[in-house]
Amino acid sequence: MSEHNYAGLLFKHNLETQPEVFTINSEELDAKLKQGREARQKLDAVNHVPEGPAKELARLRRELFCLTERAKSTETYCCNKAGEVKLLERRLTEAIKQKKVAVADGNERAERNCEHAIKQLEVELVDVEKECQRARRVSAGAAADLKQWSHYARVEELQKEIA
Secondary structure: OOOOOOHHHHHHHHHHHOHHHHOOOHHHHHHHHHHHHHHHHHHHHHHOOOOOHHHHHHHHHHHHHHHHHHHHHHHHHHHHHHHHHHHHHHHHHHHHHHHHHHHHHOOHHHHHHHHHHHHHHHHHHHHHHHHHHHHHHHHHHHHHHHHOOOOHHHHHHHHHHHO
């Protein structure tokens, strides 16, 4: 019995016996949506309190702090990724040197081991370089956002006004 799906039959039966459940009256829906919008507008009008200079200054300082911290953290992340790239390049260079020594000594097992390590390091290096490029773009964007923040003058005005 479980291999039969009765959902379609049940839907068809319910559609025939209770069509009002499956039909949407657009006028009623529009009226309900309009009532909801009006109620939200009334609540917003009642709850809206004009922002004082101290609150505005606090909000602007918070924005500036967030932008500054984002710029710092993205720069740190970018530096970490650049360090990872340098480390992988150094490890790759050492693996290539080890392979040359193994070839000179005629040690085929060490040579294959070095080849495998070189391939693995090359793949890791490509991935980390991509991540480093992405981190540079993000860091540059965060620094640009901080430079382009347009409320420095307003913060100074509010500080003078409050003091």
